Amino acid sequence: MLKVGLVSLGCAKNLVDSENILGLLKHDGYTITNTIEDSDIIIVNTCGFIDSSKKESINTIFEMLSYNKKVVVTGCLAERYEEELRKEIPEAYFIPIHDYDKFNKFFKSVDNKLNDEGGLDDHYRVISTGKYSAYLKIGEGCDNCCTYCAIPLIRGHFVSRPYDEIIEEANKLADSGIKEVIVLEQDTTKYGIDLKDGHNTVSLLKGLLGVKKLEYIRLLYLYPDEISDELIDLIAKEKRLTPYFDIPIQHSEDHILKDMNRRGNKEFLRNLFNKIKTKVPNAILRTTVMVGFPGETEEDVDNLINFIKEIGFDHLGAFTYSREEGTKSYNFKNQIDENTKKARLDRLMRAQQGVSYKRNKTHIGEIMEGLVVGKEKEQYLLRSYWNAPDDVDGKIYFTSKEELNEGDIVKVKINEAFVYDLLGEEVK
Ligand code: SF4
Numbered sequence: 195m196l197k198v199g200l201v202s203l204g205c206a207k208n209l210v211d212s213e214n215i216l217g218l219l220k221h222d223g224y225t226i227t228n229t230i231e232d233s234d235i236i237i238v239n240t241c242g243f244i245d246s247s248k249k250e251s252i253n254t255i256f257e258m259l260s261y262n263k264k265v266v267v268t269g270c271l272a273e274r275y276e277e278e279l280r281k282e283i284p285e286a287y288f289i290p291i292h293d294y295d296k297f298n299k300f301f302k303s304v305d306n307k308l309n310d311e312g313g314l315d316d317h318y319r320v321i322s323t324g325k326y327s328a329y330l331k332i333g334e335g336c337d338n339c340c341t342y343c344a345i346p347l348i349r350g351h352f353v354s355r356p357y358d359e360i361i362e363e364a365n366k367l368a369d370s371g372i373k374e375v376i377v378l379e380q381d382t383t384k385y386g387i388d389l390k391d392g393h394n395t396v397s398l399l400k401g402l403l404g405v406k407k408l409e410y411i412r413l414l415y416l417y418p419d420e421i422s423d424e425l426i427d428l429i430a431k432e433k434r435l436t437p438y439f440d441i442p443i444q445h446s447e448d449h450i451l452k453d454m455n456r457r458g459n460k461e462f463l464r465n466l467f468n469k470i471k472t473k474v475p476n477a478i479l480r481t482t483v484m485v486g487f488p489g490e491t492e493e494d495v496d497n498l499i500n501f502i503k504e505i506g507f508d509h510l511g512a513f514t515y516s517r518e519e520g521t522k523s524y525n526f527k528n529q530i531d532e533n534t535k536k537a538r539l540d541r542l543m544r545a546q547q548g549v550s551y552k553r554n555k556t557h558i559g560e561i562m563e564g565l566v567v568g569k570e571k572e573q574y575l576l577r578s579y580w581n582a583p584d585d586v587d588g589k590i591y592f593t594s595k596e597e598l599n600e601g602d603i604v605k606v607k608i609n610e611a612f613v614y615d616l617l618g619e620e621v622k
Contacts, residue, residue, distance in 0.1 A: 195223045196305055199233035201258065202322070203251055204241025206378055206414070206584060208269055209322065210331045211294070212239045215268060217318030218297060222310055226320065235264045235304055242271030243344045244516035259285060264304055268294075270348045291349070316363055326565055326601035327374040327583055328367050332360055332398065336380035338417065340444070341455045341522035342487065342515060345380055354385050357393045361401045368407035373601060374565055375402070376412045376582065383420035396424050403432060409603065410565070412436040412582060418443060418466055419458040423473075430474045436579045437474045441466075442482035446501035447494045450487055453526065460501065467505045478580050480509040480587070485542055486535030487515045488526035495538045499545045508553045510546045511586040514539050547613050554588070554611035561621060562590070566602040573617075574598055576606050580616070588614035596620070 198219050202212035215237060216226050227233050236258045240251035251271045258265045266287045272279060273291040280288055289300045295313035302308050321328045335350040336343075364375060377399075379385065386394040393401075395413075402411050411434055418441055429435045445451055448459045458466070470477050483502070485495055502510060514535035517524055557580065564578030576590040577583060592606045598620070610617040 195225060196234035197225045197227045197232055198235045198237065199227050199230055200237040200239060201254055202239045203254060204239075204243075204247060204270060206329050206376070207331060207380070208239055208241060210319075210329050211269065211291075211314070212237075213319045213322050214294075214314040214316055215239065215297065216320040216322075217316075218312065218314055219301075220320060221315075221318040222298065222301075222308060222312075230258070230261055230263070233261075233263055235266060236261070237266045237268060240267060240269035240271035242269070242274040242348060244513070244518065246513075246516070255283060255286060259283075266301070266304055274344065274348050316359075317366075319363075321367070321370075321372070323583065324567060324600060325371050327376070327567065327577070328372045330360065330364060330367070330375040330377050330402075331355065331379065332377055332382065332385050333379040337384075338381060338457075339455055339522075341453065341526075342484070342518065344518045344521055347520050349380065352379075352381065352384055352388060354387070354389050354393075357386075357389070357391060357398060357401065360398065361405070364402055364405045364408065368405050371601070373408065373603070374410040374412070374577065375408055376414060377402070378414045380415060381417045381420070382413050382415045383417045383425070396422065396428055399425075399428060399432075399435060403434060409434060410436055410579075412438050414440045414582065416441045417457075418463060421466065421470075423469075426470055426473050436478075437476050438478045438480070438579055438582065439470055439474075440480040440582065444482065444484050445487065445490075445494075446483075446498045447490075450490055450494060453489060453523070454487060455522070464501075464505070476579070478508045479505065480511075480582070481507050482511040482513075482586075483542070484513055484515050485538040486530045488523055488530065489528040490515075490530060490538075492538075495541065499542055502542075502546060503549055506549055506553055507546070508550070508580070509582075509587045510550070512539055512542055512546070550588070551611065551613045554613070554616060557608045557616060558611055560608050561605050562608060562618070563603065563605050564590070566598050566600055566604055568600060574620075576604070576618075578606070588612075588616065590616045590618065592618040592620055594620035 241247040268289045276290045298310040298312045333354040335352045337352045562578040564576045567577045568575045573591040581587040606618040607621045608618040
């Protein structure tokens with residue numbers, strides 16, 4: 195059978211799709227390889243929601259084509275620009291997201307020896323995030339229709355995965371040794387809104403708490419006005435629910451939030467974060483913001499910077515507004531030039547460096563429990579309640595007198611803080 199390699203671009207939700215694609219092809223009998231040279235077929239699972247990610251996807255497709263291998267393009271770029279891409283890059287094969295349920299039928303055009311018509315199925319999923327940690331996707335799509343966002347155009351309406359299916363997968367992951375699951379969807383707080391069985395994010399978490407082998411359950415992508423007191427109280431009460439609140443706010447200024455079609459104004463956001471801090475004193479706050487949205491002024495950016503300083507986010511991801519065709523804001527007046535956007539992003543990130551360092555220093559002397567997730571520069575890496583496994587958050591480096599293994603659960607005393615990272619030593 196042929197050897198298949200895969201390049202996964204974009205977000206963790208796309209990574210789960212990559213894991214399901216690899217799982218299906220392995221189930222079909224292909225050999226999965228990590229080296230391009232060794233591959234007969236290369237899959238590029240693309241991202242397509244903003245300019246920079248689209249450019250990265252296109253560059254990666256051409257890079258893979260330069261190896262004279264069969265290249266299959268999947269993911270959000272293939273979904274969003276299928277027609278254009280088939281015309282522009284006829285030498286590649288395309289399997290857009292809406293064909294994932296009959297993936298093999300289309301993969302036959304790549305390898306006609308494949309005698310199956312099946313589609314992606316999480317039962318075959320190959321976990322790519324280590325032996326002890328895995329993402330757990332709980333739905334697809336989004337209905338919030340933020341005016342700058344192309345995701346609803348690509349991933350469609352919000353659809354929850356059936357409750358039993360998620361719990362079954364969580365059990366399967368836990369039985370395979372996974373100790374940490376990161377629960378995600380475009381809008382994790384919307385879970386169950388389309389289901390008739392009354393389930394919601396809170397009942398799903400209670401179900402996941404029933405999977406006793408799972409040590410840590412973390413949520414990503416919470417929508418501000420959907421975060422209930424019940425959810426906050428459950429996270430405050432349950433030790434296995436990580437006190438980690440990833441709440442993308444996008445901006446702080448009311449007129450910008452309104453033009454973005456974001457629900458909840460500045461006062462609402464302020465009250466929400468203060469409520470979380472009160473109910474969950476050790477809460478880690480993460481957010482995502484955007485600068486350069488049409489109509490944004492320098493004063494708006496000043497106010498946004500003052501707001502992130504006021505709230506004190508432990509982790510913050512930021513990007514510049516990308517004018518995306520098909521989104522409402524594409525035709526908004528007062529579009530801002532790229533240099534101004536870039537300058538605003540730099541200003542904001544410089545301010546966040548100060549906030550992050552100040553927050554990190556509050557952890558000095560603290561003993562954190564967590565998973566050993568690897569080694570770097572002769573130091574071990576810890577994943578505690580403080581950091582999620584993606585490139586937004588900092589790292590916890592620590593030393594130990596013993597030889598440790600990935601997946602070990604240890605206690606680490608934090609001795610030093612840096613702008614983004616922490617440093618400590620293992621303690622008993
Ligand atoms: S909530 Fe997120 S995914 Fe949904 S439309 Fe808004 S930015 Fe896009």
